Amino acid sequence: MSDDFFAGKFPRGWFGVLFSEELKVGQVKSLRYFDKELVAFRGENGAVAILDAFCPHLGAHLGDGKCEGNSIVCPFHAWKFSQSGQCVDVPYAKRIPLKAQQGALRTYHVREINQIVHLWFDVEGGGPTWEVPVDDSMNDDLNWSKWYFKRWRVRTQGKEIIENLVDTPHFTYVHGSPIEEITVDFNGHVASQTSVIGGHATLGDKLVTRATYFGPGVQHVTMNGTYASAQVNIHTPIDTEHVDVCYGIKIQRDPTLADTDDIAREYARFAHEAFDQDVVIWQRKIYRPAPLLCDGDGPLFQLRHWYRQFFSETDAAQSIAK
Ligand code: FES
Ligand SMILES: [Fe+2]
Incomplete structure (x- = not known):
């Protein structure tokens, strides 16, 4: 077992x-x-x-x-x-x-x-017990660009993707953007990370982000870098070994800029390239149920504990419920 x-x-x-x-x-x-x-x-x-x-x-x-x-x-x-x-x-x-x-x-x-x-x-057939909040910028194509999104089919599971939320050191070694400040907060079905990232080659000199999971598969991100942006990271299991990961981005329109949509398309390309860097790792890594951690790692066990609430404790071969 x-x-x-x-x-x-x-x-x-x-x-x-x-x-x-x-x-x-x-x-x-x-x-x-x-x-x-x-x-x-x-x-x-x-x-x-x-x-x-x-x-x-x-x-x-x-x-x-x-x-x-x-x-x-x-x-x-x-x-x-x-x-x-x-x-x-x-x-x-x-x-x-x-x-x-x-x-x-x-x-x-x-x-x-x-x-x-x-x-x-819900594998047990239960109805919704919370809602994903409506985000005004995400519904607004007048003051914000449209969504630019990309989808990856990755040989991984959601449990790996959510760990990005607390994995402070990978920002330096995978994305080349060291985290200067970070706070992580768990509250019911919501898990949030607020961070100041000390610059990214293409996304901005200093990034102030707030990334919030509403449950196990929907993450909203606001990022103020070169542009103000709203982002979503939505990942959905295809089967128990593959996940559809989709990353969308919108940027706030600025009347002084010529064409926000062109800028947004380009900015999204940079954001997707940053996400590609995570995908490469997820594709080939294995999951360590009992990882060997050090004092510079983020609150990984807290995150796993939070994630556990979305699974039935009555283990009874959940995945068979088809
Ligand atoms: S009508 Fe759907 S299989 Fe016959
Ligand atoms: Fe990452």
């Missing part, structure tokens, strides 16, 4: 799965997260629904289906499902089977905020 408490499990919480712009009205997208095939679609009412992808009839993948009104139509025999997973039409049947009418497809809680589609995952 592994001495790694987190091995083979998925945490409970909100996870960012799409930027709003990636799913237009009438669009259907296949998603694969938490070892599950999922389908997302945006109805003509503007709402996003996320459902289990396999049709309850004969198992076709609804990601190959099409959106009609506020429903999704299976590509195989055209059964139609509502945003809440109920079958609302079987075009060649006199009666829709009762079981299908009652909701044959599992649906997920969705919150589209900050121009990001968030999905709530």
